[in-house]
Amino acid sequence: xxxxxxxxxxxxxxxxxxxxxxxxxxxxxxxxxxxxxxxxxxxxxxxxxxxxxxxxxxxxxxxxxxxxxxxxxxxxxxxxxxxxxxxxxxxxxxxxxxxxxxxxxxxxxxxxxxxxxxxxxxxxxxxxxxxxxxxxxxxxxxxx
Amino acid sequence: xxxxxxxxxxxxxxxxxxxxxxxxxxxxxxxxxxxxxxxxxxxxxxxxxxxxxxxxxxxxxxxxxxxxxxxxxx
Numbered sequence: 001x002x003x004x005x006x007x008x009x010x011x012x013x014x015x016x017x018x019x020x021x022x023x024x025x026x027x028x029x030x031x032x033x034x035x036x037x038x039x040x041x042x043x044x045x046x047x048x049x050x051x052x053x054x055x056x057x058x059x060x061x062x063x064x065x066x067x068x069x070x071x072x073x074x075x076x077x078x079x080x081x082x083x084x085x086x087x088x089x090x091x092x093x094x095x096x097x098x099x100x101x102x103x104x105x106x107x108x109x110x111x112x113x114x115x116x117x118x119x120x121x122x123x124x125x126x127x128x129x130x131x132x133x134x135x136x137x138x139x140x141x142x143x144x
Numbered sequence: 145x146x147x148x149x150x151x152x153x154x155x156x157x158x159x160x161x162x163x164x165x166x167x168x169x170x171x172x173x174x175x176x177x178x179x180x181x182x183x184x185x186x187x188x189x190x191x192x193x194x195x196x197x198x199x200x201x202x203x204x205x206x207x208x209x210x211x212x213x214x215x216x217x218x
Binding site: 030058065072073076078081094 | 174175177178179180181182183184189197200201202204205206207208209211212213214
């Protein structure tokens with residue numbers, strides 16, 4: 001990782017909570033994943049293996065320059081991709097077109113910072129069923 | 145002396161045309177695909193769609209967009 005390692009191991013449960021929080025915070029978000037420093041997926045809003053592969057490809061291409069990349073922002077007609085490395089973790093998010101870039105990066109950075117700092121899960125209080133990414137995935141699968 | 149009426153009309157039409165052209169320019173600029181990489185220290189790089197790295201970045205982004213799918217309606 002470009003900016004150091006996490007001080008504590010991040011649990012999948014905490015990452016799921018962080019992802020749910022990020023999803024709730026960003027109305028433009030279509031999907032996202034939180035990855036460990038080694039590229040393993042800690043939480044994802046869909047097929048974790050695909051997120052791992054596709055995020056690894058994105059970072060691999062982006063890192064071909066003189067130094068490791070910190071943020072990636074790609075805008076296409078179909079949507080926008082944000083990728084961020086922070087505190088030994090990485091987050092990749094896909095949003096609708098014209099999402100506010102600074103706000104998206106701010107939210108992603110805040111989530112990774114709190115996650116890396118090992119804040120208690122209550123920080124990401126997602127007890128309400130509506131905030132669960134699994135429920136959102138289910139909704140997507142149902143086509144509702 | 146007050147300007148001649150037809151000049152006022154011409155100025156107004158020309159103003160509307162300028163506004164429309166500016167709108168089209170902004171729209172074109174905002175719809176253009178882009179790939180930006182940011183490094184520690186605030187350095188940023190733009191990669192054109194027809195560059196080698198830019199092309200690969202757009203392919204990788206396209207896969208992620210496809211993976212995320214459409215946003216579920218709430």
